[in-house]
Amino acid sequence: MAQQARAIQTRRSILVAAAAVFDERGYSSATISEILARAGVTKGALYFHFSSKEDLALGVMDVQLDSNPRPQLTKLQELVDQGMLLAYRLRHEPLVRASVGLAMDQAVEGLDRGTPFRAWIDRLEHLLNAAKDQGELLPHVDPRETAEMLAGSFSGIQVMSQALCRREDLGHRISVLLHFVLPSISTPAVLTTLDMAEDRGERLSEALEAVPSQAGATD
Numbered sequence: 001m002a003q004q005a006r007a008i009q010t011r012r013s014i015l016v017a018a019a020a021v022f023d024e025r026g027y028s029s030a031t032i033s034e035i036l037a038r039a040g041v042t043k044g045a046l047y048f049h050f051s052s053k054e055d056l057a058l059g060v061m062d063v064q065l066d067s068n069p070r071p072q073l074t075k076l077q078e079l080v081d082q083g084m085l086l087a088y089r090l091r092h093e094p095l096v097r098a099s100v101g102l103a104m105d106q107a108v109e110g111l112d113r114g115t116p117f118r119a120w121i122d123r124l125e126h127l128l129n130a131a132k133d134q135g136e137l138l139p140h141v142d143p144r145e146t147a148e149m150l151a152g153s154f155s156g157i158q159v160m161s162q163a164l165c166r167r168e169d170l171g172h173r174i175s176v177l178l179h180f181v182l183p184s185i186s187t188p189a190v191l192t193t194l195d196m197a198e199d200r201g202e203r204l205s206e207a208l209e210a211v212p213s214q215a216g217a218t219d
Helices: 002-025 032-039 043-049 053-066 075-092 095-103 114-133 144-165 171-186 200-218
Strands: none
Touching: 002 032, 002 043, 002 053, 002 095, 032 043, 032 053, 053 095, 053 114, 075 095, 075 114, 075 171, 075 200, 095 114, 095 144, 114 144, 144 171, 171 200
């Protein structure tokens, strides 16, 4: 168990270091040597976890998909929670900011920036299909098209929020987006139950952080 924990920590340290170097130097100019120096690990340790600089960048971009809020009574609440938690993490977690920055950087060459977008769309589509099966969606709603619209809207809004105020108002802006969109896809009965408040992401993050400490207190 200790060895596994060390491996997880080493991988995380490499990702954090890579994110910092990519953010400062850009993906094309960043070198493995710089990342090794920043992470304080050996080349063997890095290549144990990542096969190349591209694989490492993909690992950084995948971090934005780590948001896994608790299951809720409705799938639409889970969909809301995915967006609100990511909005909160963008404001407070440098690794997540670097992850999104790589995916949004049009100057990046030699890297499939579409991977995190496709994965995010697929996740939203899965939730929307589950919501449809549970009778939470209006009859006209196409889960795939809705997932693509939500992913694109979130991306554009977070870029604007970053430009205007370094994402300080991102929770509010995503809340506004959801208040506009959800009435057009949700059944009225489900809509009235949804928590789309701008502090939803903060509350979700606090709840997730409390889980390990609670588990430790009972051991």
